[in-house]
Structure formats: C-alpha cells, structure tokens
Amino acid sequence: MHHMTLAEIARGLADKKFSSEELTRTLLARIAQLDPQINSFISLTEDLALTQAKAADARRANGESGALLGAPIAHKDLFCTQGIRTSCGSKMLDNFKAPYDATVVSKLAAAGTVTLGKTNMDEFAMGSANESSWYGAVKNPWNLEHVPGGSSGGSAAAVAARLLPAATATDTGGSIRQPAAFTNLTGLKPTYGRVSRWGMIAYASSLDQGGPLARTAEDCALLLQGMAGFDPNDSTSIDEPVPDYSASLNGSLQGLRIGVPKEYFSAGLDPRIADLIHASIKELEKLGAVIKEISLPNMQHAIPAYYVIAPAEASSNLSRFDGVRFGYRCENPKDLEDLYTRSRGEGFGSEVQRRIMVGAYALSAGYYDAYYLKAQKIRRLVKNDFMNAFNEVDVILGPTTPNPAWKLGAKNSDPVAAYLEDVYTITANLAGLPGLSMPAGFVDGLPVGVQLLAPYFQEGRLLNVAHQYQLHTDWHTRTPTGF
Numbered sequence: 001m002h003h004m005t006l007a008e009i010a011r012g013l014a015d016k017k018f019s020s021e022e023l024t025r026t027l028l029a030r031i032a033q034l035d036p037q038i039n040s041f042i043s044l045t046e047d048l049a050l051t052q053a054k055a056a057d058a059r060r061a062n063g064e065s066g067a068l069l070g071a072p073i074a075h076k077d078l079f080c081t082q083g084i085r086t087s088c089g090s091k092m093l094d095n096f097k098a099p100y101d102a103t104v105v106s107k108l109a110a111a112g113t114v115t116l117g118k119t120n121m122d123e124f125a126m127g128s129a130n131e132s133s134w135y136g137a138v139k140n141p142w143n144l145e146h147v148p149g150g151s152s153g154g155s156a157a158a159v160a161a162r163l164l165p166a167a168t169a170t171d172t173g174g175s176i177r178q179p180a181a182f183t184n185l186t187g188l189k190p191t192y193g194r195v196s197r198w199g200m201i202a203y204a205s206s207l208d209q210g211g212p213l214a215r216t217a218e219d220c221a222l223l224l225q226g227m228a229g230f231d232p233n234d235s236t237s238i239d240e241p242v243p244d245y246s247a248s249l250n251g252s253l254q255g256l257r258i259g260v261p262k263e264y265f266s267a268g269l270d271p272r273i274a275d276l277i278h279a280s281i282k283e284l285e286k287l288g289a290v291i292k293e294i295s296l297p298n299m300q301h302a303i304p305a306y307y308v309i310a311p312a313e314a315s316s317n318l319s320r321f322d323g324v325r326f327g328y329r330c331e332n333p334k335d336l337e338d339l340y341t342r343s344r345g346e347g348f349g350s351e352v353q354r355r356i357m358v359g360a361y362a363l364s365a366g367y368y369d370a371y372y373l374k375a376q377k378i379r380r381l382v383k384n385d386f387m388n389a390f391n392e393v394d395v396i397l398g399p400t401t402p403n404p405a406w407k408l409g410a411k412n413s414d415p416v417a418a419y420l421e422d423v424y425t426i427t428a429n430l431a432g433l434p435g436l437s438m439p440a441g442f443v444d445g446l447p448v449g450v451q452l453l454a455p456y457f458q459e460g461r462l463l464n465v466a467h468q469y470q471l472h473t474d475w476h477t478r479t480p481t482g483f
C-alpha cells in the first residue's frame with residue numbers, strides 16, 4: 001500500500017479497494033517502524049490523522065469525491081497547525097502550539113487530506129542539508145550517511161522512504177527543489193504569490209513560497225491544486241484564477257522551446273551531473289522539444305545578493321522571538337535586556353544567529369546602501385535576464401544542484417560552501433518565478449535532479465513537461481533500498 005502515488009491512492013479510494021482509515025493505519029505503522037532511521041518527523045499526529053481519515057471515509061460514503069479526499073500527507077513544521085506544536089525546527093518554538101491553521105493547512109484539510117504529522121526541517125528554514133534542526137539531522141533514505149537536502153529535508157526524506165505519498169514544503173532559495181533532487185522526488189516551487197503565506201512562519205518574506213513535494217508531476221499537480229489560490233489574509237497573495245493543473249499534464253511537447261543557459265555548465269558543475277542533464281535534454285528533444293542555448297549573464301551575482309536579502313529579511317522577521325510573547329524564555333532573567341539576550345542566545349541555533357547578525361549588519365545605518373540596496377538592484381538584473389530569456393523560450397532547463405547530496409557533516413565547518421550549492425535554485429526566488437525539480441538519474445547511487453523554470457503562473461507548463469518526461473523515463477519510479 002505504501003508504494004502508491006497520490007493519484008493511485010485517489011483511484012483506490014474511489015474504487016473502494018481500501019479505506020482512508022486502513023491506509024492511514026498502515027502508514028502510521030510504517031512511520032513508527034522506519035522513521036527512527038531517517039528522523040523525518042518532529043511530531044506525529046496519530047489521533048488527528050485517524051479522525052480525519054474516518055471523516056473522509058464518511059464523506060466518500062455520502063457520495064463526495066475529490067482526488068485529495070482521504071489522502072495522507074504531512075506538513076513541514078513551519079505551517080501553523082492549530083493546537084499542534086509548530087516548532088520551525090527550533091528550540092525557540094519547541095513549546096509553541098499554533099493558535100490557528102495556516103491557509104495551506106486549512107485548504108488541504110477542507111479538501112479532505114489526512115495529516116500524519118509535522119516534518120523535520122532546518123531551523124527556521126535556513127539551510128540546505130537539514131542538519132541545523134534542533135531535533136537532529138534528517139538522513140537521506142538513498143544513503144543514510146548523506147544529507148537529504150534542506151530545508152524541507154524531513155518532507156523529502158519521508159516521501160522518498162515511502163512513509164507517505166506527498167508532503168507540503170517551502171522554498172525560499174531552493175528548499176523544495178534541492179531536497180527533491182537529493183531524494184529522487186518531484187518538487188514544485190510556485191510563482192511568488194500563488195500559494196498563501198498566511199500561517200507559514202516567515203524566513204524571508206519576499207522569497208518564501210509554499211509548494212508540493214511528491215514522487216511524480218501528476219501528484220504535484222494534485223497537491224498544488226489543494227494549496228493554490230488567492231488569500232485576502234496574505235497581502236502578497238495574487239488574485240489570479242487557479243487553472244486545473246491535472247488537465248495541463250497531457251499537452252504535447254511538440255515545438256516547445258527549451259532554453260539551456262550556457263552559464264549553468266561552468267566549472268562548478270559535477271561533470272557526471274552535466275551528462276545526465278544532457279541526457280534529459282535528448283529525451284525531451286525526442287518528444288518534440290526544440291533546444292536553444294541562452295544566457296543569464298547576471299547569474300553569478302545571485303548568491304551574494306540572496307545571502308544579503310534573505311538574512312536581512314530574516315533578521316527583521318525573527319525579531320518577534322524575544323522571550324516575551326511566545327516561544328522559549330530563559331530561566332531567571334536579571335532584567336529585560338538579559339531576558340532578550342539569553343532567550344534569543346539560548347533559543348536560536350548557530351546558523352540562525354549567524355543569519356540574524358549578517359542581516360542586522362546589512363540593514364544598519366551606513367551599510368544599507370552598500371549591501372541591501374545593492375542586492376535589490378542585482379535582484380532586478382536577475383529578473384530582467386529571465387524576462388529576456390522568456391522572450392525566446394518557453395521553459396529554461398538545467399541542473400537543480402551542482403553536486404549530489406553530500407555526506408552528513410561535510411560542510412558544517414564552512415557555511416559558505418553550503419551557500420554555493422544553491423547557485424541554480426535561488427535565482428527563481430529572487431525573480432519570483434515558478435520552478436520544478438524532477439528525477440534525472442543517479443551518480444554513485446545518489447539521485448540527481450533536473451530543474452525547469454517557466455514564466456509567472458506557468459506552473460501548468462512545468463507540470464506538463466515533467467509529466468511527459470516521466471511517461472517516457474523511469475527514474476522517478478526507483479525506490480531506495482530498505483524502504
């Protein structure tokens with residue numbers, strides 16, 4: 001039962017082959033048995049799951065249908081869940097039970113999903129290895145000595161290990177696409193404003209975006225359908241109709257113009273990954289796509305700009321964790337200053353503290369123009385590069401990451417080495433564009449992802465290309481040994 005995709009589960013439930021309750025019990029038992037190896041969950045919500053599963057079965061018995069009705073999922077632990085711990089992977093929020101549901105959580109619940117639990121993540125979504133969680137590192141089911149990617153590493157590892165078919169995740173600089181690449185999944189970061197950020201604990205508000213992590217494009221379409229849409233509670237949510245994503249999957253790729261940026265194939269890219277990307281290009285050409293070399297000349301400036309903007313916004317967003325209103329409070333503070341300093345010093349881990357310091361510095365008087373403003377100007381140049389490229393091509397294709405998943409601990413002493421691994425993903429966040437990563441092969445037994453980018457609100461096009469590719473390849477069907 002655990003090998004089924006969301007689409008297969010939807011068919012099985014509709015055909016009454018099994019009930020949501022049966023499936024939920026099977027997956028909860030599987031999580032109890034296997035999750036200790038990978039540490040992908042921070043909290044399990046067994047009681048809620050069984051209540052939701054029984055309710056979904058009752059709704060089906062009453063004649064209701066819907067692809068997500070009775071489908072088991074999990075939420076990254078930065079989506080607020082009412083009455084349930086919402087930790088953001090931090091000691092700071094270990095005792096925090098959210099007073100309300102995030103819009104994504106309530107929309108998916110209304111569609112009938114069953115929440116199995118809250119998944120592990122890098123602390124406050126800062127990271128690309130899922131090693132900065134206060135709840136311990138997550139391990140990659142493909143090789144337990146390697147990282148699963150981050151910051152949505154718990155969602156990715158859980159889906160890759162077949163503990164559940166799909167999960168929610170968020171992407172500020174790659175945290176859906178990079179763990180998807182590292183664990184052989186399909187992950188979609190929607191256009192900025194497509195999915196509500198209300199109730200999603202903020203890291204960098206102008207970059208953060210929620211989206212689906214699943215095994216196939218078909219499943220990403222189903223989950224995105226339940227997540228997307230205008231939300232008056234989020235002032236950056238965009239009032240744009242949500243298309244039928246599943247209906248977009250079957251378009252022909254004949255004549256589709258795919259741009260391949262020459263900057264992507266620089267010295268930093270593992271040549272074995274370059275070979276797999278070229279193989280995926282050949283496959284898409286066979287399906288009728290036309291390949292064109294393009295240029296994104298400002299790409300080289302994207303990492304420095306991102307690592308000013310994201311920490312700047314983080315330093316502002318995280319000022320609310322002060323030991324006074326909610327979250328962690330230090331023991332016996334001497335005075336107010338001591339309360340702030342020790343609550344934050346003890347509650348935040350070292351990567352979060354590093355980002356807050358960098359961000360506060362970049363925003364401080366005298367440095368604002370030199371760093372933050374300059375980074376915002378680079379952001380515009382990066383966006384303009386994409387706008388020029390999309391005058392000539394329909395999608396942009398390249399590697400999701402320059403290297404496969406590294407060994408646990410390998411980059412702990414050198415944070416900048418980890419930042420450099422974000423080179424292919426962060427540009428989409430700077431520009432607000434949608435991006436998808438899908439399985440494209442293996443290097444030393446570790447999965448490799450190919451990334452597709454499209455113009456604003458063309459999530460359907462990305463899902464279409466990925467689905468057609470997946471109809472003709474079987475990388476996405478491979479399962480890690482032992483799971």
Ligand code: GLN
Pocket residue numbers: 125126127128150151170171172173174175176203310422
């Ligand atoms: N690795 C990037 C960072 O650490 C992106 C993280 C994310 O997308 N949440 O900021």
